[in-house]
Amino acid sequence: MFKKIVALSFAALGAGSACAQSNITLYGIVDANLSFAKIGDNRFRGVQSGGLSASRIGFRGTEDLGNGLKVLFALEYGIESDTGNGITGARQSWVGLEGGYGFVGIGRQYSPGYNVSGAIDPFASSSALSPVLLAQGVNYQGDVYPATTAATIQGGGGGRFDNSLLYRSRNFGGLRVEAMYAFGENSDQSNTMGNRAAGNFYGLGGTWRRGPLTLGVAYHHAQRTRFSFMGFDGRQLDKREWYLGGRYDLGPAELAVSWQEIRSGVSFSGVGTDNWRDRIWQVSGLVPINQAGSILAGYAQLDAEYGDEDVKVWTLAYTHAMSRRTTAYAGYRHVDNRDAAGTGALPGLRVDDNFGRSSQGLVLGVRHAF
Helix, strand or coil: CHHHHHHHHHHHHCCCCCCCCCEEEEEEEEEEEEEEEEECCEEEEEEEECCCCCCEEEEEEEEEEECCEEEEEEEEEEECCCCCCCEEEEEEEEEEEEECCEEEEEEEEECHHHHHHHHHCCCCCCCCCCHHHHHHCCCCCCCCCCCCCCCCCCCCHHHEEEEEEEEECCCECCEEEEEEEECCCCCCCCCCCCCCCCCCEEEEEEEEEECCEEEEEEEEEECCEEEEECCEEEEECCEEEEEEEEEEECCCCEEEEEEEEEEEEEEECCCEEEEEEEEEEEEEEEEECCCCEEEEEEEEEEECCCCCCCEEEEEEEEEEECCCCEEEEEEEEEEEECCCCCCCCCCCCCCCCCCCCCEEEEEEEEEEEC
């Protein structure tokens, strides 16, 4: 009912145009959970926002332009349900055209790798539960160089891009492909520092669905970025990523596997180059135990070539659909940090100097979608 009232209000504002703002929807998710986590002597106990799905509020709409063509838009913003701090930033903000050729959008959008990874992961890229999302987001070089080892092929915030142009094809017998180019819009417009192209990005991806089987593949390429480190002129080398994944519905259970590789490095003038090639793989499953409840289990591993900072993650969780829009959930996540690795099991837990130590986290929460 509330959505209809909002839509009617917008329609009244645009009554001067016969077809303007023909369909506008207010939507969102409110997700909050109790979190308990530890690593070494550090402990976190509290309430967190967005355990199963990130809390958000947004507007999306369409207008029929005729001849099979329509315009679409989305304005979506993150919110903190635990503190009430309000809008935390734009998750999506784009406008596009859709027709017989497919869809073309411009703005801040989900990348091809975001969509592919999210389609394969049974945990739907949950920040508090998904093993593979935690492994994809590890940035072990962030405390060493002004460079990132975190994957851009992921279902989290690192998989969205500003200033992007996206093409998504129509569905051809279960096959759908995507291509994106994002402009870095670097301040070095005169190329004085050789940094004009820094941050430019392109990505390709596709999913194929046939019956119980879903297959996904993605490739991302981000151009190099220059920086200064301890008086040396440095640059992060181009980051190249590959992803392959599959998901199969066996009837009594669903099984998913994926593998991806991240290649990059840093180079310093007159000093040398450090290269890294990291691999992430996962196997996860979902078992419905009745019409409302499902058990999820998964394992993911980051094999970090540089520094041997490997991370192993496993999760056991339960979700229960209380209604069509409300889901209760509980989960336990364990992280095994090797050598100098330091990744906490849950958001909110500070690692500090507890490198090489295991971490555990427990969440109990509720998600409501409207």
